[in-house]
Amino acid sequence: MPLQIRALARTLGQEGEEYCPADACGLSVRWGWGEGDGSPGAPRALEVSVRNDAAEDWRGVVQLQLLARQEAPRFFLPGFLYGTNGGERPLSVPHEFPRIRAARARPASPWWMMQANRLAAPAAFLYDGGRIRGFSAGPYWVRTADGRRCAWTNRPEEAGADFERFAGYACAVDCTLPGETGSFAALGYTLGYENAPWHFIQAHRVWERAPLSEESTFPLRAGEEVSFCLAVWDYPAQAETALGGALRAVYDRYHQSPRVIGGMSVPRAAADLAEALSRDAWLEEEQCYSGFVRERADGKGFDYNKIPSLAWTNGLPVAVPVLAAALRLGREEMRAQAIACIDHLISVSRNERSGLPYETVDADGRPGVRGWWFDGMRTPGHAVYLSGQAAFYALKAWRLEREQRSCDHPEWLAFARGIVRRLARERNTDGEYPFVCSEQTGAGLEYDAMGGCWALAAAACYCALTGDREDLDGLLASERHYYRAYVRRMECYGGPLDTDKAVDSEGVLSYLRAVRYLHTVTGAPELLVHMRDALEYEFSFRFGYCVPLHVPPLGRLGWSTSGGSITSVANPHIHPMSCTVTDELLYYAEQTGDAYVRSRARDTVLWGCQTYNTRAGEYDYGRRGWMSERFCYSPGLLVERYPDGTPASTWFALMSWAAASVLEGLTGAVWEAAAAEL
Secondary structure, eight states: OOOEEEEEEEETTOSSSOOEEGGGGTEEEEEEEOSOOSBTTBOEEEEEEEEEOSSSOEEEEEEEEEEEEOSSOEEEETTTEEETSSTTSOOOOSSOOOEEOSSOBTTEESEEEEEGGGSSSSEEEEEETTEEEEEEOOSEEEEOTTSOEEEOOOOGGGTTOEEEEEOEEEEEEEEOOTTOOSOEEEEEEEESOOOBSEEEEETTEEEEOOOOOTTTSEEEOTTOEEEEEEEEEEEEOSSGGGHHHHHHHHHHHHOOOOOOOTTOOHHHHHHHHHHHIIIIIEETTTTEEOSEEEEOTTSSSEEEEOOOOSSSSSSHHHHHHHHHHHHHHTOHHHHHHHHHHHHHHHHHOEETTTTEEOOEEOTTSSEESOOTTGGGOSSOSEEHHHHHHHHHHHHHHHHHHHHHHOOOOHHHHHHHHHHHHHHHTTOOTTSOOOSEEOTTTOOEEEOSSSTTHHHHHHHHHHHHHHOOOTTHHHHHHHHHHHIIIIITTTOOBOOSTTSTTOBBSSHHHHHHHHHHHHHHHHOOHHHHHHHHHHHHHHHTTBOOSOOOOOSTTHHHHTOOOTTOEEOBSSSOSEESGGGGGHHHHHHHHHHHOOHHHHHHHHHHHHHHTTSSOSSTTTTSSSOTTOOOSOBOOSGGGOOOBOTTSOBOSBOOSEEHHHHHHHHHHHSSGGGTSGGGOO
């Protein structure tokens, strides 16, 4: 194999922060190759042992590195690092996230180390020179009933083992080796861990590198030896999307199903969530749902943070799933609320000058474009993420009412049609929709982002639902552009408006919808290939195993990470937006018979059914059906506090868009599917 291997170590309490050869720390590290050819389905086994040869106990961090000669290395650490995370772009931005660059200048560094539970899958990859190289290893260590220490790999003999400590992962560019010329790129697995050179909690909260501690280091008694195995991949690849084969193998090795709550079903979960929104978030005077709902400290009623928004974090993505639930459950009052909200938003949002809808209500009470996200944007104007998404959800509501109630809402269709046609005029010569449009004229002002793909999703949906194929060639050209520029490179950035175009899981959700509808119209086989690759990218943010949790309320409840998706490399908590494409997962699985995608869909459904208050106060706040957006699977992400100051692993609020995201996934195709029987 064209891979070099070396072992480094850093001892607790040593001077300086540098890693030195492991033998200089009194450790002997040995390795040998086992079975496998390095292909996606047959990774080669690398058996490793670490022994403390000293007469005294040792504690520190051991790093085993796999190195390959570099040309233009692109790293992939699921949920944490994609390519360079934009390391080639300007760094002077208000939202920070880890980036790879040869010269160190925060937030960029030539190397990174992180606790293993920061990754959605326990694996690290490098794409360079037409090859995929990478490995997977146990994300944490356990002690079995017979006292043996081992890296957890989900084997039957590890059932019931006690959690001991997390492992870590690492990557680096421009490494040198004694006696070798040129530079290497490295992937690392660590016993113990560091979050370095900086520890990113979220885009506006970054800590300096912490000293090694008892918690972060790995102990070895004098003479003690531990062993572990890395599954190593090394195979040719024409594009980064070839990572999908290895990621499927990682899922098969480590997969754990989310927990199932007794008596839970898809209809019950949908009813709980929809009733909470209809009962506790509905604001009759505003004809909208509140963005946040919090219990008052005195226990007398609620406080509301309305977050007026046409789409994204409120508005139509809340009202339309509630409408879908009302139609499924036969709740007329709930349906009337949702229709009133949709009618209200459509009637007050139009900007006659630009031909696009306003996305929010300004401080003076008038419709405008200065939402809570405004100061996080580089260019003022209409956000196409929101206008395109609004058109998509208006079309979805129009279809639901026609199909399930034979009720037509021509104003909803006209609203969507106007947006679709207006934004089509602003596609650039690449076929890309704008990210931001002028408030005065509707002209495209800023591109280079996945946020504009919501316009493509709306246009594809409009084409499929109405049969209007006038712009079909333009839509197919646009789809090919988004695939080549973003999806094929496994680097979708510029979805949400508040992350300075960090790589995220949100942007590809609109693309999945677009490809699904374009396939229903054309039946083109290549669209299913593109859809598969987009799903592989999205799944790279989605946990397939259950991270050990210790901080309440999630740790106390046995809450499952499996099925939940990391939002972005800038805001690395789990949130529920990926639940909204459950229909797309099932559509792809139905078209192809792909059991892996169907399993991922089941994980998503089960995750959503266990991530809200199934009873009042279950998550230490709120009523039945209440759900937050932020779930912290790593202690390194905690920001919320209990009243006594102790850390909490979730926010204590009903957040309407979050609950509606799960609701959307439950009220579509899965309602009739086998997954409805939990």
